[in-house]
Amino acid sequence: MAKKHVNVALIGYKFMGKAHSHAYKDVSLFSDTESIPVMKIICGRHDIPLAIAQEKFGWQERTTDWKKIIKRDDIDLIDITTPPNEHKNIAIEAARAGKFVFCEKPLATTLKEAYQMLEEVEKNNVKHAICFNYRKLPAVGLAKKLIDEGKIGKIYHMRAVYLQDWILDPESPLVWRLQKKIAGSGAHGDLNAHLIDMTRYLVGEFEEVIGMSKTFIKERPLLVEKNDLNTGLVVTEKSNKVGKVDVDDATAFLARFANGAIGSFEATRFAAGRKNHQRWEINGSKGSIVFNLERLNELEYYSVDDPSCAQGFRTIIATDASHPYAENWWPAGHIIGYGDSFVNMVADIMNTFGTKKIPTPNFVDGVKCQEILDAVCESVKKGKWVKINSRV
């Protein structure tokens, strides 16, 4: 019953680096996977904070040179959690070196890069995955199950928003997420990417889109990096200068789907009070479902098949053994957290090692998501509907 060990190299040690580290650390505690990850090496640009991360997160080694990792024979999986502008180069090198490539979303900053990345993983015949982790939540898995079983019927509507407010203050600085050359786009690529993937997972393929973008605050204080002489850490500070925000603060769009459904989407970082409010509602001929990431253990479900006097949206706490992934965790009613979605994601990846299973979601999903993101941008520019002509 000895399990295969998968040596992991993680590139990036900030928010997503922490989230992925947590997943590798906890996966065997909560899942009985085919393979088990070994937290081999973590990689980042600055050694001093990296050393701290290495210790906190529990990685055996560390390096500031990602190219060295890729050359190592003892590494099985390259996990990319850098800002998007670095994804392409690392993924392609990793694919050429025959590694499993696991990449954060959005896949790339441009569609062209995304196509290149997919081409390389396919050409080199390596497995690949993209971290649309919300697919792996029990409540979302339950939504998928209800749809697949026909409980929602023919889908008429998808209505999805992803609302945050972390840059509401105009004095909030120009971090990398607000710079096009690093992030690719603003709320659109960061947040709509999740909505689009979720929609493709639950509703089906997009046919055409029309969008609208807005940058409410056009200039923000620049950040400068400094070395803190006491700690040796690289810290960032607001400077007196301002820089231009060249990404969207908010992007909304309408969509038509191949199956006849219609959809409405919106991502913003300017919704006061909404912290991580990914909320969507699907209406079909047989029922409806509603999800809100701030209450990620819950799924609301309405069924026209209930007796007429007893119809209503029911709040299902998706912590029962009958719900996807939930049995691995705690007894019913004992909820899981945001970080735990990554544990389920990594569990699914571990179950594909040494098997013929294809991990999902993967670079195909990443590319398709990017095609739609791109089409929305084009529709914003042109002021009219744009068809999705998928190359994959």
Added chain:
Amino acid sequence: MAKKHVNVALIGYKFMGKAHSHAYKDVSLFSDTESIPVMKIICGRHDIPLAIAQEKFGWQERTTDWKKIIKRDDIDLIDITTPPNEHKNIAIEAARAGKFVFCEKPLATTLKEAYQMLEEVEKNNVKHAICFNYRKLPAVGLAKKLIDEGKIGKIYHMRAVYLQDWILDPESPLVWRLQKKIAGSGAHGDLNAHLIDMTRYLVGEFEEVIGMSKTFIKERPLLVEKNDLNTGLVVTEKSNKVGKVDVDDATAFLARFANGAIGSFEATRFAAGRKNHQRWEINGSKGSIVFNLERLNELEYYSVDDPSCAQGFRTIIATDASHPYAENWWPAGHIIGYGDSFVNMVADIMNTFGTKKIPTPNFVDGVKCQEILDAVCESVKKGKWVKINSRV
């Protein structure tokens, strides 16, 4: 198809006088009742404000002498909305005069009075009703229906609170509701009375109780009545003197029921933020139901008969034609208000005129409620359980 007209005399013109007037005014608009009320005469102590009420509420006549009303042959129904200390005398006179007697809750300030009132209406063979209007809400009717159909199964728990906060401020004056000689008791008779009636309606009869009462603010500013020289109106003002609060601010109690269920009850006027928060939850072997008066159109319902992956509390908006009373009102999703419960109450009364139907709830319910209120008070004094030995 000409309908019988029922001539109504209303005694009292404050909060409840307004609520009952509204009911008489609107009942034919929303219900197709056997009889129709005629708003004949309104009665109150002070003529000037009474004249204003008469005009606003739409009564044909007014008088400051309730005894005159009772003597009139053309009056069919006496509706008593005075403070509780007046209920007994009026009800007994009305019964002796052969009138239908409709009385606000609590029936009386003491159990002894309540017994007398019941005795007189029965001896004089008149119909009688008590205004536990919440029984007449569609959501409550639905709760009753679900229980009666066995959807909740054997009941294990009743858990009910009635929370308000209108005297949270210690400077709030000593109104009649805080004076034992007028009100009988405080939160207990005012609010627990509703919880007890609701419980008897939905769960069954009480067997024994143990309670706890508390008066948090022991003294409050006294009110004085003054004649406003400009308007001629009687107005009340806070004086410099304080008076003793001799009723409970809060009363909680535990109960055992004849059918084996157990219950927990609490009424308070000191729950900051709770305005009219009558909330109860019933748990049975097959399901649960939850009601909250601040969202009185909704009933939450959980069924163990749902598929295991799709169990959850569903929020039923009780505005569908399949819900009790709801068809009389508006299309589904168009909610009714607090005042509309009285319209349904009066509709039920109008349907008993000229028929053999017994109105419910009636003085028997009023007496039984009072027996339980009394037993709780006795248990508070004695510090131990008190059995309910109903005389009716």
Added chain:
Amino acid sequence: MAKKHVNVALIGYKFMGKAHSHAYKDVSLFSDTESIPVMKIICGRHDIPLAIAQEKFGWQERTTDWKKIIKRDDIDLIDITTPPNEHKNIAIEAARAGKFVFCEKPLATTLKEAYQMLEEVEKNNVKHAICFNYRKLPAVGLAKKLIDEGKIGKIYHMRAVYLQDWILDPESPLVWRLQKKIAGSGAHGDLNAHLIDMTRYLVGEFEEVIGMSKTFIKERPLLVEKNDLNTGLVVTEKSNKVGKVDVDDATAFLARFANGAIGSFEATRFAAGRKNHQRWEINGSKGSIVFNLERLNELEYYSVDDPSCAQGFRTIIATDASHPYAENWWPAGHIIGYGDSFVNMVADIMNTFGTKKIPTPNFVDGVKCQEILDAVCESVKKGKWVKINSRV
């Protein structure tokens, strides 16, 4: 202190006829208005059901000929609650006869008609109002107040949906609301009209729009009218034939506002479980507000000015004396219903009689709403953004 009496003639006796009758009946009970309506005469096409309505609703007279009403000197106000295709003719005649014209929404079936109507009321110098009754809810009034006081700050987002499900069943018949020649449009004119008016009231003027419409069920059973031989009533029945649905089942659109805000809108009759779900959220630089018509007494409010550890959406039960209209009703926590919004609407109208006050909303609002509805339809046809060039 004798109040002016306003003689009202109501045209239409179905859903809206009932709602308006209720308002006239109850307005003096709940509001201390300058004038008081007299329920003079009700008008409809079929005398037998009209006679029933007359009695139930409490009108002094009835007629099947609306033109006669308009000629009567003793009528002060003409209230139009017919299907939209009748609005224009009646309103214009009423204006020419010097009556106050109160009209249901949408003002007309086409923008051209709407312009004519406005022109006539202005030319004839009569007062006019349109029944966007939701403006008159205490929770909505509170929203307006918070915005006007700067509590929400600069508005960035309006996000509004109006979701219903009453024609979800494909066997649901082809009622007049699904016929373009009578209704003008489907969900769009019926539901988006409310969203648009609410947005103009709270957010400001629309600048440009782009929309999408869908008719999910293209054919439905036709209805036939029959005389019921027993009751003499005209009843409708489903026939074996089907007819074409030529209105939208759902219409969604994006919008840009003059003040820099952006908006997202959607109306549908295909959202399973949503009965009367008008829900909108406004996000500004200082806070957010959320409203849901199914819980019409509540307003959710988030303020960035709260202490950082205590920020959250608060649910305000808008029944306090400090909330618009609320003092007229019941004590705090005792909620009002859908029908009561019409009472407040009529109260506002009654307060303009014999004064120089202009009722709001009025035909100008009706026209502006129609201009936006029309622009959305044009954008749907053209597949691109359409600017609003208001003529009023």
Added chain:
Amino acid sequence: MAKKHVNVALIGYKFMGKAHSHAYKDVSLFSDTESIPVMKIICGRHDIPLAIAQEKFGWQERTTDWKKIIKRDDIDLIDITTPPNEHKNIAIEAARAGKFVFCEKPLATTLKEAYQMLEEVEKNNVKHAICFNYRKLPAVGLAKKLIDEGKIGKIYHMRAVYLQDWILDPESPLVWRLQKKIAGSGAHGDLNAHLIDMTRYLVGEFEEVIGMSKTFIKERPLLVEKNDLNTGLVVTEKSNKVGKVDVDDATAFLARFANGAIGSFEATRFAAGRKNHQRWEINGSKGSIVFNLERLNELEYYSVDDPSCAQGFRTIIATDASHPYAENWWPAGHIIGYGDSFVNMVADIMNTFGTKKIPTPNFVDGVKCQEILDAVCESVKKGKWVKINSRV
């Protein structure tokens, strides 16, 4: 900056064994604690399942003999997650061996045992802690902070329920939690223990109590242990025989507090649909707070200091850097799970090693909780109020 390592021995490997293992594993990832736990050895009765747990949870060694662990010099902390009837012996031995003793709740099956345990840890001068982990949730920490800052004012009411439904089915077997000799009591010790500790933490000390207990299902199928010949695992099966349930299915009680507040409490395993519904509400002179463990990231807060038109219960998502523990986790709006409360608990313990800090909650809290649990049981038997005379 090298951190002290604390060698941990964990006794028990079921639900709580898993929860504690998770905490040791993740603590350094999320907290910057003074000391760091080393997962040295895990102990349980049956070696085969223990071996599996050891691997899954990540312990270096395992043993089936807890006495051996206690003798080892290299163990610093003994963590007891066995059923309650084993707590006393292990804790006392551990204390005598000079170990830090960390014990699951309830501290013991009887008050006498609890006193002995406290006496021994104090006599042997070892540190001790009890796992009332819910104190360590950010939302609960925020509640404490608001109370301590006077935001709630003088407390009038505590209203707490802990509702579950896992033995609603009468065919659910007689597990150890339903046997007095192992568990001590039923819902009372398991669930009311949490409510009592929470109340002592937030409200203050209990003065007197009166309770009611009920066992709804008196007999249940017995379980038998069997060796599974294929896997070597010990498995349990329902037998044909039934055994007596000698613990409470539900226990409710009323309480008076030293500070003048009053309280209402209820624990049950018979509330259909309630999975882990620990819900409590505190009302004070300045505001109210509400918590529900099924939405453990949220705290509802009402303040009378808000402007009167903007008062309402606000839902605070306690994931902001300003909330206790929250900064260690994820960005605002990214919620934590049930298991994460143990991580915070262990972090607090780790911060006391090598310092003079006293861990809280500790055995004193465990004893005081047990005193109240015991008083409730006594009140149930006697049918009258029982004073709490704390010996500690």
